[in-house]
Amino acid sequence: MADPPTARVDGDLAGRLRTSGLRVTASRLAVLEAVAEHPHSDAERIAGAARRRLGSLSTQAVYNNLHALNGAGLLRRIEPSGGPARYETRVGDNHHHVVCRTCAATADVDCARNLAPCLDASDTHGFAIDEAEVTYWGICPSCQTTSIPPD
Ligand SMILES: [Zn+2]
Ligand SMILES: [Zn+2]
Numbered sequence: 001m002a003d004p005p006t007a008r009v010d011g012d013l014a015g016r017l018r019t020s021g022l023r024v025t026a027s028r029l030a031v032l033e034a035v036a037e038h039p040h041s042d043a044e045r046i047a048g049a050a051r052r053r054l055g056s057l058s059t060q061a062v063y064n065n066l067h068a069l070n071g072a073g074l075l076r077r078i079e080p081s082g083g084p085a086r087y088e089t090r091v092g093d094n095h096h097h098v099v100c101r102t103c104a105a106t107a108d109v110d111c112a113r114n115l116a117p118c119l120d121a122s123d124t125h126g127f128a129i130d131e132a133e134v135t136y137w138g139i140c141p142s143c144q145t146t147s148i149p150p151d
Contacts, residue, residue: 021072096133
């Protein structure tokens with residue numbers, strides 16, 4: 001599973017939404033809550049969770065809200081190669097991700113140094129580097145057990 005077992009929804013998501021300067025709407029809050037409950041989910045899964053809260057919500061509205069929330073800094077968008085973009089409410093730190101090659105389960109990996117960028121580029125090419133985004137790829141524990149071929 002991609003989610004920690006006790007994914008806790010921040011009780012003050014509406015407050016965060018309000019202070020971000022975005023208008024608080026039922027669909028926007030539902031999308032934000034869905035991401036908080038299911039970190040690292042793609043838009044399709046977020047849409048499903050938001051619809052369970054609201055009853056109905058168009059796919060376009062989900063994308064619009066994800067875009068607005070991301071633009072306001074309330075959501076972080078990650079794009080592991082070969083898959084759709086995923087979203088999470090853990091923003092503002094330089095954490096990384098480990099992704100399962102088999103089932104795409106994703107987990108957070110804290111920054112090795114706690115300060116961006118946590119890796120020194122071997123050649124900066126003169127750039128002022130402020131972030132290093134690392135994706136660790138591997139096989140998750142559950143895929144490791146299921147991928148053992150039967151004897
Ligand atoms: Zn897996
Ligand atoms: Zn994350």
